[in-house]
Amino acid sequence: MENVIIIGSGPAGMTAAIYAARADLNPLVAGGIQWGGLLMWTTEVENFPGFPGGIIGPELMSNMKKQAERFGAKFEFKDVTEVDFGSQPLKVKIAEQWHETKAVIVAAGTKPRTLKLPREKELIGRGLSVCATCDGAFFKDKEVIVLGGGDSAMEEATFLTKFAKRVRILMRGDEVRASKIMYQKAKDDPKIEIMFNTEVTEYLGDKLLEGVKIINNKTKEEGELEAQGLFFAIGHVPASKVFGNQLPTDEKGYLLKKEWSMSEVAGVFIAGDIEDWRYRQAVTAAGAGCMAAIDATRWLHQNGE
Ligand SMILES: Cc1cc2nc3c(=O)[nH]c(=O)nc-3n(C[C@H](O)[C@H](O)[C@H](O)COP(=O)(O)OP(=O)(O)OC[C@H]3O[C@@H](n4cnc5c(N)ncnc54)[C@H](O)[C@@H]3O)c2cc1C
Structure with missing residues (x-):
């Protein structure tokens, strides 16, 4: 006892x-x-x-x-x-x-929090990550996505520009939840691109992440983005x-x-x-x-x- x-x-x-x-x-x-x-x-x-x-x-x-x-x-x-x-x-x-x-x-x-899309478990550590500070250095000169619209998404994206060729921040809505100062810093960074109303619908790539399928939830337009890394910053x-x-x-x-x-x-x-x-x-x-x-x-x- x-x-x-x-x-x-x-x-x-x-x-x-x-x-x-x-x-x-x-x-x-x-x-x-x-x-x-x-x-x-x-x-x-x-x-x-x-x-x-x-x-x-x-x-x-x-x-x-x-x-x-x-x-x-x-x-x-x-x-x-x-x-x-x-x-x-x-x-x-x-x-x-x-x-x-x-x-x-x-x-x-x-x-x-993650998206719970198919094959997520097998791709964690093979492109999908929950920690930019831990895994960022693996993505030198790579295409990287950060999911989220809050302060942590802005912070992770800004940090990842040290390594990545380009960082795309994908936000589900069209309102920024991050503080003004954090958002502005990310917005002004030439390596960062911010996409609003954008949701990931599928992970692409066999053993390693190679990209994602996306949909614009306003226009319903679908597309694909190349990405070797995807970081979750969605709570x-x-x-x-x-x-x-x-x-x-x-x-x-x-x-x-x-x-x-x-x-x-x-x-x-x-x-x-x-x-x-x-x-x-x-x-x-x-x-x-x-x-x-x-x-x-x-x-x-x-x-x-
Ligand atoms: C990237 C990052 C950076 C951060 N930086 C800072 C910072 O600079 N300063 C700061 O103040 N805060 C920071 N935080 C926040 C801080 O880490 C958390 O607020 C703090 O760790 C919460 O402590 P906790 O003990 O409640 O939970 P956690 O740290 O989440 O620990 C929970 C523990 O419970 C264990 N556990 C879960 N389920 C079970 C189970 N079923 N059985 C047994 N064990 C279980 C987990 O394995 C884990 O060991 C940061 C967070 C992150 C993600």
């Missing part, structure tokens, strides 16, 4: 692990197959307090992991595949193995599916807290981007992880632990 199982190893899960371990709860972290969370996909993190010169994302996450291990946190870098929060003890299935626990902290974050989906009907969510799938960081289910706490669609920062996720661990510790004490 565990005291607390923490689901997720991004800034929220890692901070919860540091606090729970320092409270002598000996937490088990089900850190996910992709350990470290979203910061593993970035290079320089310039706004996490304590690093005046910035810090590389994976290095920050590795430091957090070492800090949690120092106080006794245990890690399993596997995905939670099922949970049963119907009664105490709570049950969490990590890969194929069921575990019993008194408390759970859910910090499973979000996943980047994130909360990783809450695995919690099924056990925890309430809003209409977009973000988990809902009931009191402080506790969910509707006694003993299940929530932290980070999986419930926070508003701020979505490493430091806010870390803060939420701290709060969830303190709430879990107090709840365990109140319940005789």
